[in-house]
Amino acid sequence: xxxxxxxxxxxxxxxxxxxxxxxxxxxxxxxxxxxxxxxxxxxxxxxxxxxxxxxxxxxxxxxxxxxxxxxxxxxxxxxxxxxxxxxxxxxxxxxxxxxxxxxxxxxxxxxxxxxxxx
Numbered sequence: 001x002x003x004x005x006x007x008x009x010x011x012x013x014x015x016x017x018x019x020x021x022x023x024x025x026x027x028x029x030x031x032x033x034x035x036x037x038x039x040x041x042x043x044x045x046x047x048x049x050x051x052x053x054x055x056x057x058x059x060x061x062x063x064x065x066x067x068x069x070x071x072x073x074x075x076x077x078x079x080x081x082x083x084x085x086x087x088x089x090x091x092x093x094x095x096x097x098x099x100x101x102x103x104x105x106x107x108x109x110x111x112x113x114x115x116x117x118x
Contacts, residue, residue, distance in 0.1 A: 032068075
């Protein structure tokens with residue numbers, strides 16, 4: 001799954017509800033409620049909410065962030081590499097990487113659940 005595909009889905013707001021559901025599930029698996037108001041209007045709102053949650057989590061219990069990254073299969077090395085080239089804050093960047101990874105999981109799941117792709 002390439003970054004262009006993920007970014008195209010973000011631009012068109014495709015899989016927004018499914019990505020939100022995946023975020024709720026994975027945050028809950030590390031003991032954090034992802035209580036976003038629904039319906040989510042766009043990915044910008046989803047990034048913003050996730051950034052606020054990541055920032056609060058980083059201040060209160062940073063180990064949960066590590067657990068979350070492990071749960072969603074987002075390597076610490078990837079985060080560190082992106083931090084070197086990004087102008088975003090840590091929370092903003094981490095939120096973007098988390099949302100994009102969750103969207104990627106949704107796209108892959110959707111692809112393989114379609115019988116035409118088997």
